[in-house]
Amino acid sequence: MTKNAVRANRIRLPALALAAALxxxxxxxxxxxxxxxxxxxxxxxxxxxxxxxALSFLVLAFAPQPPLDRLARWRLPxxxxxxxxxxxxxxxxxxxxxxxxxxxxxxxxxxxxxPLPLMVWAVFWVGLTLAQSFLGDIWRFLDPWYAPWRLLxxxxxxxxxxxxxxxxxxxxxxxxxxxxxxxxxxxxDDPAVLATAVCVxxxxxxxxxxxxxxxxxxxxxxxxxxxxRMMARLAVxxxxxAPDGRxxxxxxLPGAKLVGAPPLPPSGALFLLLALSSVSFDGLMRxxxxxxxIGVNPLEFPGRSAVVASSTVGLAAAFALLGLAFFAAGALGxxxxxxxxxxxxxxxxxxxxxxxxxxxxxxxxxxxSLAVDVQYALAALADPxxxxxxxxxxxHLHVHAGALMGAxxxxxxxxxxxxxxxxxxxxxxxxxxxxxxxxxxxxAGAARSxxxxxxxxxxxTVLGLWLLSAPxxx
Amino acid sequence: MTDVxxxxxxxxxxxxRRGALKGLGAAAALGAAPGFVRYAQAQSSAPVRIGFQAHRxxxxxxxxxxxxxxxxxxxxxxxxxxxxxxxxxxxxxxxxGTDPARGAEVVEKFASQHRVDLVYGTLFSHVVTGSAPAxxxxxxxxxxxxxxxxxxxxxxxxxxIQPGITDVRAQCRSVAPWIxxxxxxxxxxxxxxxxxxxxxxxFFGPAAEEQGAQVIARIAIPPTETSFTxxxxxxxxxxxxxxxVMVGPAVLTFVKELGEFYGGRGPKLFGFIDSLEAVDIxxxxxxxxxxxxxxxxxxxxxxxxxxxxxxxxxxxxGLDDNGAAVNDPRDVSxxxxxxxxxxxxxxxxxxxxAAGYRGIEDRQKLIEAxxxxxxxxxxxxHPQGPKRFDGRIHQVFGTQNISVVENGRLNVxxxxxxxxxxxxxxxxxxxxxx
Numbered sequence: 001m002t003k004n005a006v007r008a009n010r011i012r013l014p015a016l017a018l019a020a021a022l023x024x025x026x027x028x029x030x031x032x033x034x035x036x037x038x039x040x041x042x043x044x045x046x047x048x049x050x051x052x053x054a055l056s057f058l059v060l061a062f063a064p065q066p067p068l069d070r071l072a073r074w075r076l077p078x079x080x081x082x083x084x085x086x087x088x089x090x091x092x093x094x095x096x097x098x099x100x101x102x103x104x105x106x107x108x109x110x111x112x113x114x115p116l117p118l119m120v121w122a123v124f125w126v127g128l129t130l131a132q133s134f135l136g137d138i139w140r141f142l143d144p145w146y147a148p149w150r151l152l153x154x155x156x157x158x159x160x161x162x163x164x165x166x167x168x169x170x171x172x173x174x175x176x177x178x179x180x181x182x183x184x185x186x187x188x189d190d191p192a193v194l195a196t197a198v199c200v201x202x203x204x205x206x207x208x209x210x211x212x213x214x215x216x217x218x219x220x221x222x223x224x225x226x227x228x229r230m231m232a233r234l235a236v237x238x239x240x241x242a243p244d245g246r247x248x249x250x251x252x253l254p255g256a257k258l259v260g261a262p263p264l265p266p267s268g269a270l271f272l273l274l275a276l277s278s279v280s281f282d283g284l285m286r287x288x289x290x291x292x293x294i295g296v297n298p299l300e301f302p303g304r305s306a307v308v309a310s311s312t313v314g315l316a317a318a319f320a321l322l323g324l325a326f327f328a329a330g331a332l333g334x335x336x337x338x339x340x341x342x343x344x345x346x347x348x349x350x351x352x353x354x355x356x357x358x359x360x361x362x363x364x365x366x367x368x369s370l371a372v373d374v375q376y377a378l379a380a381l382a383d384p385x386x387x388x389x390x391x392x393x394x395x396h397l398h399v400h401a402g403a404l405m406g407a408x409x410x411x412x413x414x415x416x417x418x419x420x421x422x423x424x425x426x427x428x429x430x431x432x433x434x435x436x437x438x439x440x441x442x443x444a445g446a447a448r449s450x451x452x453x454x455x456x457x458x459x460x461t462v463l464g465l466w467l468l469s470a471p472x473x474x
Numbered sequence: 475m476t477d478v479x480x481x482x483x484x485x486x487x488x489x490x491r492r493g494a495l496k497g498l499g500a501a502a503a504l505g506a507a508p509g510f511v512r513y514a515q516a517q518s519s520a521p522v523r524i525g526f527q528a529h530r531x532x533x534x535x536x537x538x539x540x541x542x543x544x545x546x547x548x549x550x551x552x553x554x555x556x557x558x559x560x561x562x563x564x565x566x567x568x569x570x571g572t573d574p575a576r577g578a579e580v581v582e583k584f585a586s587q588h589r590v591d592l593v594y595g596t597l598f599s600h601v602v603t604g605s606a607p608a609x610x611x612x613x614x615x616x617x618x619x620x621x622x623x624x625x626x627x628x629x630x631x632x633x634x635i636q637p638g639i640t641d642v643r644a645q646c647r648s649v650a651p652w653i654x655x656x657x658x659x660x661x662x663x664x665x666x667x668x669x670x671x672x673x674x675x676x677f678f679g680p681a682a683e684e685q686g687a688q689v690i691a692r693i694a695i696p697p698t699e700t701s702f703t704x705x706x707x708x709x710x711x712x713x714x715x716x717x718x719v720m721v722g723p724a725v726l727t728f729v730k731e732l733g734e735f736y737g738g739r740g741p742k743l744f745g746f747i748d749s750l751e752a753v754d755i756x757x758x759x760x761x762x763x764x765x766x767x768x769x770x771x772x773x774x775x776x777x778x779x780x781x782x783x784x785x786x787x788x789x790x791x792g793l794d795d796n797g798a799a800v801n802d803p804r805d806v807s808x809x810x811x812x813x814x815x816x817x818x819x820x821x822x823x824x825x826x827x828a829a830g831y832r833g834i835e836d837r838q839k840l841i842e843a844x845x846x847x848x849x850x851x852x853x854x855x856h857p858q859g860p861k862r863f864d865g866r867i868h869q870v871f872g873t874q875n876i877s878v879v880e881n882g883r884l885n886v887x888x889x890x891x892x893x894x895x896x897x898x899x900x901x902x903x904x905x906x907x908x
Binding site for chain 2: 401
């Protein structure tokens with residue numbers, strides 16, 4: 001521990017004791033935009049959303065299957081991306097990341113004027129994930145590891161194979177660490193803290209790629225690539241490697257790629273469920289309900305530092321609960337359909353139906369803030385190494401935060417969020433149904449096997465809408 | 475616009491410069507290092523560096539945005555007028571996440587890594603109380619803009635000072651005479667059942683009773699409550715005025731349910747604008763506020779009799795006549811509070827000038843110079859109104875505004891005097907050693 005850290009700790013303990021002992025005399029917890037949401041008839045939306053998802057399941061149980069199957073197989077060829085695009089894109093992406101990390105260490109200490117936190121948390125984690133979900137595997141051309149790996153490995157085969165028995169475990173461990181850093185760490189926005197985290201994460205995963213090969217580690221080890229590749233299966237552009245080695249792109253319907261995706265091993269299914277549970281917990285941890293559970297006054301939120309332990313437990317518990325619920329629903333469904341012995345395989349195929357739900361949660365929870373954060377990001381990129389707020393008041397840097405404010409905008413945003421949550425679940429029911437039909441070969445068997453999962457999806461619709469309508473701190 | 479980047483910008487960062495210097499070991503070696511000599515010679519024109527402890531993330535972020543804008547506008551005004559003692563002002567912003575533990579770390583970083591002259595700008599009380607011991611231990615001036623009573627209470631230390639915004643105790647005292655004389659003498663208080671609400675209960679109640687009014691009911695609402703109708707039957711039927719200080723996301727629901735409960739025929743309402751800062755007063759649910767009164771530190775809406783100084787301040791910060799961003803009418807400001815940033819920075823300027831402040835070796839002189847301040851006239855440095863500083867409790871006193879909601883606007887109907895808010899000091903920081 002450094003001298004500074006020792007001194008900081010020495011100061012902090014009496015400081016916190018004093019903070020607890022003193023009477024804080026003002027609380028500026030204002031009527032945030034959630035206040036407008038509390039006046040909306042959100043209960044009706046929740047009931048309506050749940051009914052729509054349940055009804056869609058019933059309709060599908062009686063719908064003719066072959067047309068749905070044909071729709072899922074429909075493709076429109078789009079041509080091929082230029083060869084070399086992947087290497088060039090990756091090299092540029094790596095250089096841009098290096099530039100952002102430099103800005104993180106050397107630029108402004110303010111997370112809203114330093115480009116690194118804005119690019120990582122807003123543009124990459126929110127923006128790129130959504131682009132990936134709607135368009136396709138853009139990450140393939142932006143992955144900053146590929147070019148350095150090619151350079152360092154010389155394109156030779158990996159010295160070791162990543163053991164199959166590990167499954168997606170490395171990605172699960174890393175994603176949990178990533179989610180913990182985002183949601184629980186006291187200062188994930190701090191430019192220097194984030195720059196350090198990015199360097200460590202990049203180096204660890206580059207080293208692993210040199211040992212196990214880029215492709216396998218990006219699929220099962222490096223959690224951001226693994227996550228983004230899974231999200232891209234929802235999208236409308238499909239990329240496939242043709243026999244001539246060229247990549248071919250084609251257009252398909254949203255979710256169609258999920259139906260034909262190879263079943264995931266149980267660890268892969270758990271990885272996808274971890275991604276969804278972390279976004280769900282991100283919503284839950286701000287609610288009065290959760291803060292009440294951990295004994296925190298939501299009007300006097302003591303800051304992230306004070307809730308590290310409870311948030312860590314909550315993040316892990318959310319993952320455990322969702323994992324348990326999903327596999328229990330899968331097992332029960334197989335039993336209802338009269339099948340035995342293939343429960344895990346069925347779950348591995350059906351888990352792809354989680355992708356539209358994860359995307360819906362991502363849209364609903366993060367898209368509104370993206371509208372403002374992108375403005376901050378552009379302003380920060382305009383002057384990445386400045387270290388004062390001298391220019392902040394100048395017109396070209398004024399951030400229009402009002403885009404999200406006021407009752408009418410809140411109404412609009414709430415409706416978009418509700419549409420995303422319900423739409424995502426409807427698509428999930430559809431995907432699950434087509435997958436189940438392929439597994440069972442009959443509409444009746446598919447419907448019976450889907451019943452528990454449909455109940456889970458209705459429940460998750462209710463949870464999603466409730467998280468967006470419940471009172472929250474801040 | 476003047477660019478005030480510091481001369482030592484050639485170094486990659488203050489941290490690495492410090493690290494390099496540390497490696498040299500002894501102070502003699504420091505003096506011999508060529509880079510150090512150059513910097514020392516440049517010191518007379520080097521910027522005054524102010525560490526801005528900002529709520530950029532966390533629950534204070536909506537306020538942090540406007541505190542930042544006001545800070546930037548004040549720094550620009552000060553620099554355009556020649557800076558402080560001929561030196562430009564530079565702001566170094568660190569986010570505290572509205573988190574007391576991080577607040578203490580930020581103060582430590584300001585003192586040890588950034589080596590700023592002072593720390594400034596904290597709003598939320600729990601961050602102030604969490605950071606104050608660090609400021610005291612590191613002997614760095616800590617100018618807060620938080621309106622809490624914690625500074626005046628004497629429970630902090632000599633390095634913590636609040637010269638730019640009045641505290642909640644004075645605010646409660648200031649409005650009591652006007653309420654008792656103009657709105658009614660039988661008062662029911664509705665407040666959230668935790669420290670913030672208890673302060674209002676404990677400060678306003680006695681002040682109102684001094685004025686011949688009577689608090690006939692005190693209704694404490696649990697902080698997690700989001701529906702309030704079941705509490706309203708506890709309001710005595712002979713209540714003249716309801717004094718409400720609800721905060722948090724459910725405040726719109728509170729107003730709506732209160733309005734529906736009385737159907738426009740109930741007692742008069744008096745509230746503090748804190749909970750509706752940054753919220754459009756014309757939002758759905760707030761129709762029931764028409765005709766009710768609010769405390770405002772500084773008026774949100776431009777008043778017809780606003781002084782030239784106030785108009786200049788609003789233009790500098792970028793406020794339109796409705797108190798929203800001039801180029802973003804949806805972005806309603808936190809104007810009742812944020813003037814405190816502007817005024818505090820100007821007091822820092824005055825104090826540095828009075829102290830002949832040269833560098834961090836003069837930090838103690840800076841605090842002493844602020845402690846010596848007394849009356850401050852209304853003007854561009856104090857656009858909210860005249861102030862009177864009490865060095866013993868490190869707290870400023872000032873005028874307050876009482877506004878009525880009329881046709882979806884807040885119009886000032888009364889300005890309290892400084893004397894209305896004065897109370898007997900309970901401490902004397904000047905008797906403490908530095």
